[in-house]
Amino acid sequence: MNNESSKQAECSIIHIRGGIVIDPGHINRRADVLIQDGKILEVGYPLKQTLKEDASATILDAKGWIIAPGLVDLHCHLREPGFEYKETIATGSASAVAGGFTSICAMPNTQPVNDNAAITQFIVTKGKEAGKARVFPIGAITKNSDGEELANIGELVGAGCVAISDDGRPVMNSLVMRRALEYAKAFGVPVVDHCEDLHLTDGGCMNEGVVSTELGMPGIPDASEEVMVARNLALADLTGVCVHLAHLSTARSVELVRHAKAQGLPVSAEVCPHHFSITEEAVRGYKANAKMNPPLRTDEDMQALRQGLVDGTIDVIATDHAPHALQEKQLEFDAAPFGIVGFETALPLTLGLVHDGVLSLEQAVDKLTRAPARLFHLPVGSLAPGSLADVVIFDPEEEWVVDPEQFQSKSRNTPFGGLTVKGKVKMTLVDGRVVYDGR
Amino acid sequence: MTWKRKDLLTIGELSVEEIELILTTAESLKEVGGRDIKKVPALRGKTVVNLFFEPSTRTRTSFELAAKRLSADVINFSPSTSSVVKGETLIDTARNIESMQADIIVLRHGSPGAADHLARFVRSSVINAGDGWHEHPTQALLDVYTIKEQKKQIEGLTVVIVGDVAHSRVARSNIAALTKLGAEVRVVAPPTMLPLFVERLGAKVYYRFDEALNGVDVIMMLRLQRERLGRALLPSTREYATLFCLTPERLQLAKPGAIVMHPGPLNRGVEISPAVADSSAAVILDQVSNGVSVRMALMYLLSGSA
Numbered sequence: 001m002n003n004e005s006s007k008q009a010e011c012s013i014i015h016i017r018g019g020i021v022i023d024p025g026h027i028n029r030r031a032d033v034l035i036q037d038g039k040i041l042e043v044g045y046p047l048k049q050t051l052k053e054d055a056s057a058t059i060l061d062a063k064g065w066i067i068a069p070g071l072v073d074l075h076c077h078l079r080e081p082g083f084e085y086k087e088t089i090a091t092g093s094a095s096a097v098a099g100g101f102t103s104i105c106a107m108p109n110t111q112p113v114n115d116n117a118a119i120t121q122f123i124v125t126k127g128k129e130a131g132k133a134r135v136f137p138i139g140a141i142t143k144n145s146d147g148e149e150l151a152n153i154g155e156l157v158g159a160g161c162v163a164i165s166d167d168g169r170p171v172m173n174s175l176v177m178r179r180a181l182e183y184a185k186a187f188g189v190p191v192v193d194h195c196e197d198l199h200l201t202d203g204g205c206m207n208e209g210v211v212s213t214e215l216g217m218p219g220i221p222d223a224s225e226e227v228m229v230a231r232n233l234a235l236a237d238l239t240g241v242c243v244h245l246a247h248l249s250t251a252r253s254v255e256l257v258r259h260a261k262a263q264g265l266p267v268s269a270e271v272c273p274h275h276f277s278i279t280e281e282a283v284r285g286y287k288a289n290a291k292m293n294p295p296l297r298t299d300e301d302m303q304a305l306r307q308g309l310v311d312g313t314i315d316v317i318a319t320d321h322a323p324h325a326l327q328e329k330q331l332e333f334d335a336a337p338f339g340i341v342g343f344e345t346a347l348p349l350t351l352g353l354v355h356d357g358v359l360s361l362e363q364a365v366d367k368l369t370r371a372p373a374r375l376f377h378l379p380v381g382s383l384a385p386g387s388l389a390d391v392v393i394f395d396p397e398e399e400w401v402v403d404p405e406q407f408q409s410k411s412r413n414t415p416f417g418g419l420t421v422k423g424k425v426k427m428t429l430v431d432g433r434v435v436y437d438g439r
Numbered sequence: 440m441t442w443k444r445k446d447l448l449t450i451g452e453l454s455v456e457e458i459e460l461i462l463t464t465a466e467s468l469k470e471v472g473g474r475d476i477k478k479v480p481a482l483r484g485k486t487v488v489n490l491f492f493e494p495s496t497r498t499r500t501s502f503e504l505a506a507k508r509l510s511a512d513v514i515n516f517s518p519s520t521s522s523v524v525k526g527e528t529l530i531d532t533a534r535n536i537e538s539m540q541a542d543i544i545v546l547r548h549g550s551p552g553a554a555d556h557l558a559r560f561v562r563s564s565v566i567n568a569g570d571g572w573h574e575h576p577t578q579a580l581l582d583v584y585t586i587k588e589q590k591k592q593i594e595g596l597t598v599v600i601v602g603d604v605a606h607s608r609v610a611r612s613n614i615a616a617l618t619k620l621g622a623e624v625r626v627v628a629p630p631t632m633l634p635l636f637v638e639r640l641g642a643k644v645y646y647r648f649d650e651a652l653n654g655v656d657v658i659m660m661l662r663l664q665r666e667r668l669g670r671a672l673l674p675s676t677r678e679y680a681t682l683f684c685l686t687p688e689r690l691q692l693a694k695p696g697a698i699v700m701h702p703g704p705l706n707r708g709v710e711i712s713p714a715v716a717d718s719s720a721a722v723i724l725d726q727v728s729n730g731v732s733v734r735m736a737l738m739y740l741l742s743g744s745a
Contacts, residue, residue: 202670208635210636212634213634213637213639213640214611215551216572217551217552217572217573219635286556327528331529332529332548332553333556
């Protein structure tokens, strides 16, 4: 990533051996991986290249483990600039690689908002300085994400933004959203929408349903998401531009997208691990670490999201990593901010779908690597020869107990603390450098 | 049956036996209010703190009077006029109060779950005096006490709760208490004022007041919170009064001898006509005096005096 480390990578050869390589769509078998100059040189078994007993060759033993492209997250919040007490680009990207993520896309709701080239360049520079995961900024759709005037999208893309979104402050004005889609077409960047009708949400802070009624908590109806999903599908049809729907949470959203895809509309969708792993029941006891937006829904929604992953309605798994400080999550439930950290639990939760027989291991890896890289046109997510040597090595079977105190993230806000999960990241490489070693 | 809880947070968590213990304890303490010297020494040397984050006169006064009749020292703390304005959190405020050796903290707060939240952080006993739209357990206990006083038993009665159930902690606590004790509970309101899945709380749902009144033993009116008018819940106070004001004519639809309750303060002419509020069917002032007995009973039980 930065100059020094790429020089270091240049003169070294890494030989990862003994594992099973899953490069979705290409390889799914026992194979070794050879890395040279920070790029994939060869994947196979036995290797065709003959290796000399070279002092600079590093052997990484991956026996019994999975070797896959480094994970790609299209949706995270790194909080810098502006909220460094929650997370910095350095701590966020350290958390990412600890979770196996080598490429992460940072939402623009920083302070100031990433709606201009200076902020974008700042994020890119900080990401490189951190030297962990690749950090790809997402620019704002509108100035200050106020939902009124378009941001300088051309300038943002020129400075390195890979997509645009007003995540967290959804574009409520449908005309502005239409213009954003049309304008973005010229730059080929995806437009990402957090689908939420804020009028329907009306101050709600958990799923509106049986549990909210029992707890006396203002609810967010599923319709709040669905009316905006439906709007965005209509706008995708009108403009011919792909809308990427962030973190779907309801059964009807999945159904709407399935129907739209069957009609050939340009649309893609993501789901977060928490939405396919737990339900609104997790809120009982007023657990602020189970508060996020969109909220945890019902078991029926959870099953529909899983089915959406299976049949391809939902293209990718994204974390929506959203760190908040302890004192913020210690507030009363309705006063606490929305969001949970996600990098360091995403892989085991996704592997939970494999252990439950919902997805094959290759499908699961695909939703975290190749599929997201393709959606945002990122030059990663593959182990083909010549690719950037971004690699995750994990043990799919190892059980461990989630301990938030051990997180690399600056924040600890997760509802999964104490949960026994299966699947542990052993090593993460970026540009052929080991950036995380969890052996 | 002995009392074991540290806190009183919700009706939902209480067993029927616990509710009955509170009611019988209240019955035996009621007599204190009729004495010349209205005081017993049960809580002498104990400190009760009324921590009210929302404005309240009658509930706070009722708790204060209950504590004083038990000889406790009472502190009233209204954080809107103190440190909360400076950004102190609920937990820090409460820990400060606890450090002053408070035995019982009576909490009213706008956030659902606030009492539950507080109880996990402090060793003092916590009484929930209303948490957002969630629960107001002492109101339900005094309501149940009043109904029992009038009707001898709860089981088999039909009770209708009228008005903004969605935003009412009084309604949630009463539905929980009355269904536990074997009453049939109806709710009636414009559908905008009923929460999703309200029937899962155990109530039958009505939208027309006249139908809902048919054959009921108890009519429990909720106060119309006028500040909600702007939230597209209701067209106007006038239309609400036309559809939901309890008038003498409507009272005729209930079972003969039906009683009328209201947690106060009344909007006369909006949800209740003066002719009904001042009639012999109304037990609104009994609710107020029973409130003191029930709160005395709770503090007595929570202080471990039993």
